[in-house]
Amino acid sequence: MAKSSAKKSAAKKPAAKGAASKGAASKPGRMIYYFGATRCDGDGTMKAIIGGKGANLAQMTKIGLPVPPGFTITTQMCIDYYTTGKKFPKGLEDDIAHYVKMLEKETGKKFGDPAKALLVSVRSGARDSMPGMMDTILNLGLNDKTVDGLQKATGNGRFAWDSYRRFIQMYGDVVMGVQKRHENEHDPFEEVMEHLKAEVKVHEDTDLTEENLHELVRRYQKLIKERTGKSFPQDPFEQLLGAIGAVFGSWMNERAIIYRRKYKIPDEWGTAVNVQSMVFGNMGDDCATGVAFTRDPATGEDVFYGEYLINAQGEDVVAGVRTPKPVVEMANDPEFASTYKQLEKVREKLEKKFGDVQDFEFTVEKKKLYMLQTRNGKRTALAYVKIAHDMVKQKLMTPEHAIQSADPDALSQLLAPIFDRADYEKAQKSSNLLTTGLAAGPGAATGLLVFSAAKAEELAEKGKKVVLARVETSPEDLRGMIAAEGILTSRGGVSSHAALVARQMGKVCVVGAGAISIDYAKGTLICGSTTLREGEDVSINGSTGEVFAGSIKTADSELKQVLVSNTMKPEDSEVYQYYAFIMKLADKYRKLGIRTNADTPEQVRHAIAFGAEGIGLTRTEHMFFEGDRIDAMREMILAETLDARREALAKLLPYQRDDFEGIFRALEGRPATIRFLDPPLHEFVPHDEKAQADLAKKLKLPVDLVHRRVEALHEFNPMLGHRGCRLGVSYPEISAMQARAVFEAAVKVQKDGIKVKPEIMIPLVGFKKELDNQLEIVHAVAAQVAKETGVKVKYLVGTMIEIPRGALTADEIAESAEFFSFGTNDLTQTCLGMSRDDMGSFLQKYTDLGIFKANPFASIDVTGVGSLMQTAVEKGRKTRPDIKLGICGEHGGDPHSVLFCHHLGLDYVSCSPFRLPVARLAAAQAALGKTY
């Protein structure tokens, strides 16, 4: 599936990202969008303007779903809030007042009216969902007077006062900043409550009487006054402005920033703010709240999936404090059976309208269903391929959306190990199987048990695999969850924070394993008679929910068994079917060619199975390390005369020729980019005395000569030293040997009727004359071999563009080079003046401070390195319009970088075999217009 035609026309100037997104977000003037029965200003396409939540609330309103009315403040207001020094943009307050009036009119309620108080929720809503990262405030509008109105309206005094004290607590914390002042302090509101509970001698919050709650409210207000010098505001409009400001402010809190770094969401997007009239799932047993997915987001099964809690607020489900019931059980609950029927219709309507699996929140207030939110459901890679496959076939999803909605990076989850069958079955039969919780993130994880995010990070940094066990998780645990192989919680359902995050990150996850009890202080996990301590082995199966003591061997994933080890037939694997469906779709759309970095025939075969259309990088030096070859290589390096070097090279020639022959055969006619010797020679010689003595003996050389030669090869900055084509220029006989190996192998394979397309790549070229020097050797050897064998081989000679000077003089270099391949690893090192091996000492700091938007060695630094690449593309094409352009740095398998390469107009990307599916999918997304 060669895609290398027509993409030259696609080569457009990559636009500055900030500018583009800004353009989309700013529709100047309009600050607020209303949604309600009387009027609905927005719709589902307006995510950039009113955020994902706001757009979907408007869309649901438009298609007649029961959405409590409200309004959305645009993301632009958040951006303006920051550019004006954390002040409300001019006119916004007036506008808010205007829309509050509109809301009062539609609901027939009024801010501060004790008889019919308007209560609202205030929630963030960024363009892309950032669940749990920013602040939320509920029950806003309650004050010393309206609390009575709520009591009268619901006939439930305890409920009204409990709502009020929750609101004060939330508001005091989030808006007024009454929080614990030291790490060791308790939350000040919790402390007040604990005191009161002790005074009135009750244990549970729920045991507090209505009168106790009156007192608690009084004490909370006193606490706020003492701490802040300000009174808790009684004016609902003042409350509202405070809450909106707090949501804006939470856009820049630490965990939101960390989340954005991880998911490459720009700081410049800002969040919208949704103000919505309150409904209550906690007014009694005919009330409920729930979170549901239109399909199973872990497995992708076409089943209604989710859970609900009776007499609860939405937050209770996500917080995982109580373990809720599966949503399908509503059907059997007389109180909610009709609501369930309604929900099933909602499920159908949502998938049809939104064209994707929806993750939605609902509340039942006195048997009446309200929709509070919907969004495309985050899902595992397994669920992604199955859902995309199913929904496209069911014509519920467009094929374009199936591609566009993928997280290409997540595809590698399909290659993540599963448990080794035998070892797993043994464990299942043993007493090691402790319990079965809820399967929340498929796959197998085995590692050291840890109970804190900090410990997880600490051990992971040392290269240990860990499983993080928590009673429940919260956003503070995010880094630890990233560090862990698997996550286990004893509380919370499949919509809990742990499950949600795990699904999104592709982590193995088991939640709500109620049989286990975790004691943080003692550092123990107890299940029945088994006690596990921190640091002991534990294993979890996120596909079944099983939890095991001890470690279990892991094995190839199903996909690997089909594609790599051939231990499973394609037709026997459903996963493979879904995967193949998506890949076929991706290949239909993508314009970029896809090649692989591979050094052995075996790697080539795997890569072809994963869709490689050729080799983008063969590192010939890797071949010199095997077996006896290293001796000949060392002999060559230690040679002091040209003749001695030639003699050693003659020994290497047959090895190298065999290597190339194997690769050419495995490629079956596909092109192979072969890079000539690149690393500095000291990488091939031993540096300790013992090994040097052995080598001297083996090569029959004086020890001190070996020592002296190795010393002479020492470099202060080997990355910038005597390597790449500088070796070939210094020792032309090495290049001649490598060229001979290529051509002799090519002739041999070609004689067997197999096409061979060698593309010889000269590394580290900064000067055209370097390339010319090497080119002369290659052409001379090619002519010699043709003369000797009578067989001509067609070949290309090109260069890596991997130092700035190469990019800057690409017009000169293209006079000689038939292709360029961007070596973005070295290009990043030189463009940024940063050694990848040495940046560990400041990488974290640079990421935290936002100096790096992403690790530049993982994802191309578009502004810096990208501009060099653009210069090289423009200058190269100017000299040689049909020059072949590719990338072979590790960035070739990074989706963000693949998008950039597409828009830069490259012909192909090349990456390691297992990243090929990721690259194919990202290339298709790019062709469908996704930008970097």
Add this chain to the structure above:
Amino acid sequence: MAKSSAKKSAAKKPAAKGAASKGAASKPGRMIYYFGATRCDGDGTMKAIIGGKGANLAQMTKIGLPVPPGFTITTQMCIDYYTTGKKFPKGLEDDIAHYVKMLEKETGKKFGDPAKALLVSVRSGARDSMPGMMDTILNLGLNDKTVDGLQKATGNGRFAWDSYRRFIQMYGDVVMGVQKRHENEHDPFEEVMEHLKAEVKVHEDTDLTEENLHELVRRYQKLIKERTGKSFPQDPFEQLLGAIGAVFGSWMNERAIIYRRKYKIPDEWGTAVNVQSMVFGNMGDDCATGVAFTRDPATGEDVFYGEYLINAQGEDVVAGVRTPKPVVEMANDPEFASTYKQLEKVREKLEKKFGDVQDFEFTVEKKKLYMLQTRNGKRTALAYVKIAHDMVKQKLMTPEHAIQSADPDALSQLLAPIFDRADYEKAQKSSNLLTTGLAAGPGAATGLLVFSAAKAEELAEKGKKVVLARVETSPEDLRGMIAAEGILTSRGGVSSHAALVARQMGKVCVVGAGAISIDYAKGTLICGSTTLREGEDVSINGSTGEVFAGSIKTADSELKQVLVSNTMKPEDSEVYQYYAFIMKLADKYRKLGIRTNADTPEQVRHAIAFGAEGIGLTRTEHMFFEGDRIDAMREMILAETLDARREALAKLLPYQRDDFEGIFRALEGRPATIRFLDPPLHEFVPHDEKAQADLAKKLKLPVDLVHRRVEALHEFNPMLGHRGCRLGVSYPEISAMQARAVFEAAVKVQKDGIKVKPEIMIPLVGFKKELDNQLEIVHAVAAQVAKETGVKVKYLVGTMIEIPRGALTADEIAESAEFFSFGTNDLTQTCLGMSRDDMGSFLQKYTDLGIFKANPFASIDVTGVGSLMQTAVEKGRKTRPDIKLGICGEHGGDPHSVLFCHHLGLDYVSCSPFRLPVARLAAAQAALGKTY
């Protein structure tokens, strides 16, 4: 003398150099320019078209000097010769034939006519003189018949046949390639002659009879036929075409290429070819040949200088085979007294017309004077300043030419050491004074005696100082002469190859020390009873011609004594007067500001004496190595907590403040660019176990902690590691300490009524956010110090542009930076991906192959690094039109790089104190239009 205004308008796009020079050279169509009494096509302005020699021959013809007629083939023909694969351009042969006819007409002679044979010389002539680098052929037109004609015309058979055999020998070698085939072989023509001499039992060439020469001609022709299979051509026109082709070919011979590399003459210029009718200085004792300078090129004295040989050809003077007589002695020789008078008039006429000292060749053929060549005389730096001073005052030279004709690099000769007075006087009185030769290159050299260029190179590479002694030198010795401190020959005069090259390179040189005898085979130099062997110390005084056994202490040059050590008063030094005259002139023209790189008050004072207008780079880290400071620095580095680090920094603060105070005072109101800590921390800590143990004891730390911390600081590529602003970002408290030291020192000095202009420079910035991070610290500290002291200090904050990303994102960085200073050392390392410390292994190879036009760390790589600088200038000015731009890499003192910086539109260059005169002169040349 602030020059920082108006140069923004000078900021023009540096044009591609090749294109510009090409444009000037190609006047399509015209291939040949004639010069003679009947017609003269060229003139002195046409050097680019007909080469320096051709232009000046035409010019001399025009002003009525007696020039033998001839014609010049353009440089463009040479360029075309190479682009068409070493073939004569179309039409050139016909054109040559046409001009030969014209020459025959003017001279009344004819090619091949035995009665009146036209004989010509064929010589190269590049735009800039490249003496001795290319081939020359004399007596062309002689054949078996015309030799008889010559005999009849001159009545001198021996002369005619000797001329013929010389021509055959030269032609056979240069055109037909009959040369020695191995290093150890003798020249084949010499061998034939030696055989003959043995047969006829004579010792000297001159003892061969006319008959012997007949035989020799026969044997030479036989040799050519045997070796080449071709006969020596009898047709003069065929001879001519062969000779012209050989001259074209010699443009690309190895020694010409090496010479061009050294003097940065582009390969693309090509050479012209001059075909001129022969005159003979060797027809008898009323004939002579000579080389003269209109003034002394070694000292600049206004005296007629040069030498002549009676009955000789011009080549004999340069070759140094016979030691000639001073030209002024002609006046006393009855045979040549009238010619001398004529020569004195020529001397006057030449200086007047050419406006500079002329170096000319003449021949006297039977008492008649002929001018064969003139060119601006190469001279020592001492001669340069004196001649420029004198001739401008005499109104013989324009001030612009005085500046333009300088070789700025050579100025550093004026700073080269002279002999220590006491030690020198002692040596003069001792038996160590061996002899006095001809003073040919002023200055004092002392070093190890060597007899071969190879040995000179070998020892110089090991850091030894050597004096190269040869009987005479030839172009093959060039590299050795470059490597040597001084050059000594036993034969040859002040126009010999050795003298000429030494003057041009500013090498100390004594020639024609006839009392010494050098035996290459034995490796000895004998003078009287003294025998010196290779490797023993020898000293020469190139200002007096003295040769000493043993070493003599050296001392500061006169200029240094005036400007640096203040041991001599300006009014007592003539050299200083000339120097000051030139510098004043340079400062009048230059637009670039001139700053210095200096780290101590003493350096600052020296720099001001040499003309610095401020500091362009103070490396604060150098200050940390002195005395006790290194302990505090190490304590800071080894600190494991912020508090411990702050404590150590507090100890460093007073030191650093004192440093800055001293510098501010020494600057007396001039600006100071202060770079914050740059090198990686491991440069400050000890790496051997013993020193680590001592340090641990001193700082009262466990040894293993010290060891561990030092280990942790190890980096694979320190150049690309944790350094520059990365340190300041990681340890903001270091930057805060440095900022405090700057501002506290500034306040203190400012209180004393001295202006202070600190310009704080953040190193290694690649991301705007890095700079912002450091800027915040600097501004905060500035405000604190102002508050504490009540004194406000005006300051700038800017950055070094020294990694490609900094240059590429200069528009972003300029939002925060008030100035840029190009750190071209690191910018070259990163742009080229080459570590300066590690390039030794391939530098020579890269230079020889022409991959490097010049060492990129000595002279800015305009194509690569220069394009990054241009991007940074354009982007920086776009964001901040008044941004201050400078350079502080070592390139700031390289003339070629200064030219580039001027045309790039920088505000200033900064270099080490002793390079300041060079930079001032180069800046003036740039302002006068000289391009890089």
